[in-house]
Amino acid sequence: MEIKIAKNYGFCAGVKNALEIVNKTVLTSKDKKIYMLNKIVHNQNVIEQIKNLGVIILDDSSLTNEEKIKSISEGILIFSAHGHDKKLDLLAKKQNLEIVDTTCKKVLLNIKQIQNALLENKDVVYIGIRNHPETEASLAISDKIIFLDFFSPDYSKLNNLKNISIHNQTTLIQDDLIKIYTKIKQICQNVEVHNDICFATSLRQKSLLEVTDEDLIIIIGDKISSNSTRLYEVGKSLYPNRTVLQINSLEELTKFDLSKYKKGFITAGASTPDEVINPIIKYLQNY
Ligand code: SF4
Incomplete structure (x- = not known):
């Protein structure tokens, strides 16, 4: 053919970087148990390779992230490239775990922008896929953030908002996202769009x-x-x-x-x- x-x-730069960190951690910490909270990237082949290096993946879907961390003590805990709720860092430290964070630089930048918008008292709207780890990490920044589901946005949540800052998950579809921005601009005034889809x-x-x-x-x-x-x-x-x-x-x-x-x-x-x-x-x- x-x-x-x-x-x-x-592979993007963020995934390459996360895997380099995992490999380096395995090489330099042979005497320690290494755990990974959920899947570092969403590809089963990559996950199998990491398991073969001896890393224990904590991905029992019947447990919350807090329960997964509480089930272990001592060793190293690797957080995924998608970002995570920073409260989990405190819990990991309490469990005597060393933290290795592989969060992608672009996700970190987006998180910073959300924090800045909150500091400026803006109404932060986050568009993402429900239950996706990056979305969960972003929503964990503050319970003031208004979540809009990428697949079925409920625009009624935006009624009465006057100073909106829109942020989004990095891996959405550009054209569909622009349609959501357009709709928001039709129903709200003072809308600032970040368009956080990664390069x-x-x-x-x-x-x-x-x-x-x-x-x-x-x-x-x-x-x-x-x-x-x-x-x-x-x-x-x-x-x-x-x-x-x-x-x-x-x-x-x-x-x-x-x-x-x-x-x-x-x-x-x-x-x-x-x-x-x-x-x-x-x-x-x-x-
Ligand atoms: S945000 Fe983009 S660059 Fe970063 S890991 Fe995800 S897909 Fe890759």
């Missing part, structure tokens, strides 16, 4: 415009990954009459009969490792 590969795909997410979404006459579009990325799944949704909406697949392994791809396709376009989310992407590229080039 003739294959075109997106100019921007795969990596934005570049990967724009790369889908490089598709020309390819009849098969493949998005490589875990379905638990927000940026990969949004990339898939953008692909579906840009090319409704073509086949768009989201897969996270070569094994998954081999289940599809691709014989009717002549040209393929490949891209991958910001949390998808080269170890997953490269065999898929090779497979399709030889198909």
Whole structure:
């Protein structure tokens, strides 16, 4: 099959940095137990690699983050790239845990901007995906923050607000987010928009415009990954009459009969490792 590969795909700087920190921690702390609170990035292949290094992942969904931290004592606790409620730092210290924080610089910058807006007494509105760790970390900054669900925003929450500062999760879909801003501006005055989608997410979404006459579009990325799944949704909406697949392994791809396709376009989310992407590229080039 003739294959075109997106100019921007795969690991972003934030994910690379988080994994470098994990590897360094493992190498320099061989005598200590190392725990990770939830998944550092949303890709099961990456998580398996980290488990193989001996890191214990605390991701029992029946427990709260507080309960997960209280269940351990001593050792190192790694926080994910998505950011976290800073109250958890205090709890971790109480449990005699050393903290290793892998929060992405862009998320830290967004958090700082939310804090500044709160200090200026603005009505902070946060647009995000419900229960996503980055959204949870941002909402934990203050209970004054008004949450708008990216998929079903309840604009009635904004009634009577007069001085709005809008912030958002980094991995949303640019065009859909702009529609939400426009709606907010129609119903509220004095609206300040931050547009916090990160550069990596934005570049990967724009790369889908490089598709020309390819009849098969493949998005490589875990379905638990927000940026990969949004990339898939953008692909579906840009090319409704073509086949768009989201897969996270070569094994998954081999289940599809691709014989009717002549040209393929490949891209991958910001949390998808080269170890997953490269065999898929090779497979399709030889198909
Ligand atoms: S997707 Fe964006 S915000 Fe998330 S880790 Fe990568 S660069 Fe940072």
